[in-house]
Amino acid sequence: HPEFGNNAESKLLAGIMGHNLCLDxxxxxxxxxxxxxxxxHGEGSVVPYAISGxxxxxxxxxxxxxxxxxxxxxxxxxxxxxVIQISEFVQNLSPYDRPVAxxxxxxxxxxxLAKGSTQFRxxxxxxxxxxxxxxxGDYMAPGAEFNxxxxxCRDGGTSDLRVFxxxxxxxxxxxxxxxxxxxQSFFTAWSPSSRLLFGYVxxxxxxxxxxxxxxxxxxxxxxxxxxTLTRGMEFGVSPIPESRRQMIERNTLFGEPTYRWIPALxxxxxxxxxxxxxxxxxxxxxxxxxxxAIA
Numbered sequence: 001h002p003e004f005g006n007n008a009e010s011k012l013l014a015g016i017m018g019h020n021l022c023l024d025x026x027x028x029x030x031x032x033x034x035x036x037x038x039x040x041h042g043e044g045s046v047v048p049y050a051i052s053g054x055x056x057x058x059x060x061x062x063x064x065x066x067x068x069x070x071x072x073x074x075x076x077x078x079x080x081x082x083v084i085q086i087s088e089f090v091q092n093l094s095p096y097d098r099p100v101a102x103x104x105x106x107x108x109x110x111x112x113l114a115k116g117s118t119q120f121r122x123x124x125x126x127x128x129x130x131x132x133x134x135x136x137g138d139y140m141a142p143g144a145e146f147n148x149x150x151x152x153c154r155d156g157g158t159s160d161l162r163v164f165x166x167x168x169x170x171x172x173x174x175x176x177x178x179x180x181x182x183x184q185s186f187f188t189a190w191s192p193s194s195r196l197l198f199g200y201v202x203x204x205x206x207x208x209x210x211x212x213x214x215x216x217x218x219x220x221x222x223x224x225x226x227x228t229l230t231r232g233m234e235f236g237v238s239p240i241p242e243s244r245r246q247m248i249e250r251n252t253l254f255g256e257p258t259y260r261w262i263p264a265l266x267x268x269x270x271x272x273x274x275x276x277x278x279x280x281x282x283x284x285x286x287x288x289x290x291x292x293a294i295a
Contacts (some may be wrong), residue, residue: 004223008034011046013223019106019274020045022234023090024067026101027241036066041105041241043067068094069262082277083288091267099248099259103236104207104272106200110229112191115216116166119282120233122187122210124148124176126254130240137171137218148176161212164231171218175239176210177254184289185210187233190282197279201288202235202272208256209239 004014008029012020023044028034039046043064050061053075060073070091077084092098112118129151131143139159141152150158151174159165161174178185187210188199213232220226237260239253250258262268273288 008038009040012040015046016105016107018108019104021071021073022101022103022105022236023071024064024069024098024100024102025244026103026234026236026238026247028243030243030245033244038066041103042101043069044071063093067100068092069098069100083273083275085271085273087269087271089267089269090262092262092265095264097264098262100262101236101238101244101247101259102207103209103211103234103238104200104202106233106235108189108198108231108233112189112194112196112198113164113229113231114191114193115164115229117192118164118231119190119192120162120164120187120231121282121284122148122161122176122212122233123179123182123185123204123285124210125179127151127174127176128239128253130173130175134173135171135218137167137169137216139167139170140172140174165214165216167216169218169226170214170216172214173241174212175253176212177239177256178204178208178210178235180204180208184287185235186286187235188282188286189231189233190279195278195280196276197282198274198276199286200233200235200272200274201286203270206270206272207235207237209237209258210235211239211241 001014004010021044022041025042028040029038047062053059058075062071072089074087127146127148129140129144139153141154144152149161185204186201190197211234215228215230217226238258247259
């Protein structure tokens with residue numbers, strides 16, 4: 001598929017769909033890692049998975065030979081339920097403690113995502129814009145700290161992240177610290193035209209960060225070609241897409257770690273959920289503890 005280019009991002013862009021696993025990096029590889037075969041967002045995005053199961057339980061398994069990790073995801077759907085339960089297991093196959101990035105890269109697009117219409121709610125507190133230039137369409141003040149949802153803009157104004165932008169073209173990234181006062185974190189997205197509410201709920205201790213990526217017809221190079229409208233809601237252990245070296249050197253942001261350790265030959269597990277349901281409006285909070293709740 002030469003239309004996707006010939007660089008560290010090409011394999012990812014050739015196959016990425018609605019929910020992409022970023023493991024064991026969140027962002028691009030270093031030049032040396034790229035030369036060794038590592039791709040953007042790590043092997044979790046591109047390795048083959050063995051998939052088995054039935055209508056109630058699907059299991060996905062893969063090994064990441066470069067990262068020396070073994071991964072398993074179990075997806076459960078009860079009859080007549082609007083919620084799927086997702087459990088992930090990451091096993092360190094090496095004899096070394098490993099610092100890793102681990103992000104759930106959820107991406108929304110049309111027709112659910114509509115400019116100036118689709119609404120969002122997030123259990124966010126302290127936030128920050130991308131520290132550099134995020135492209136020609138970046139309208140946000142670089143490296144600005146703020147509180148959700150009003151992001152500072154380059155023109156001196158602010159923009160409300162609770163509604164998807166109506167700008168003709170734009171591109172941006174913000175990171176958000178999940179509220180430490182609550183054990184659960186969430187994001188929701190609501191389409192006024194379809195009256196559908198979509199979102200995820202996860203344990204804050206497992207994934208304390210959420211990044212919001214916006215691409216609104218701003219990238220002109222292949223395969224984007226100025227035709228992509230999307231918003232990524234990316235929750236995980238790291239705040240910003242960056243190289244492994246940058247992630248480790250950053251260490252913390254707002255006092256929260258920017259990566260997670262997996263012990264030598266150890267395994268870590270996290271369980272979270274996704275949902276899709278009819279709704280006449282977007283709720284301010286949602287919760288899940290085996291049972292569905294909207295507040």
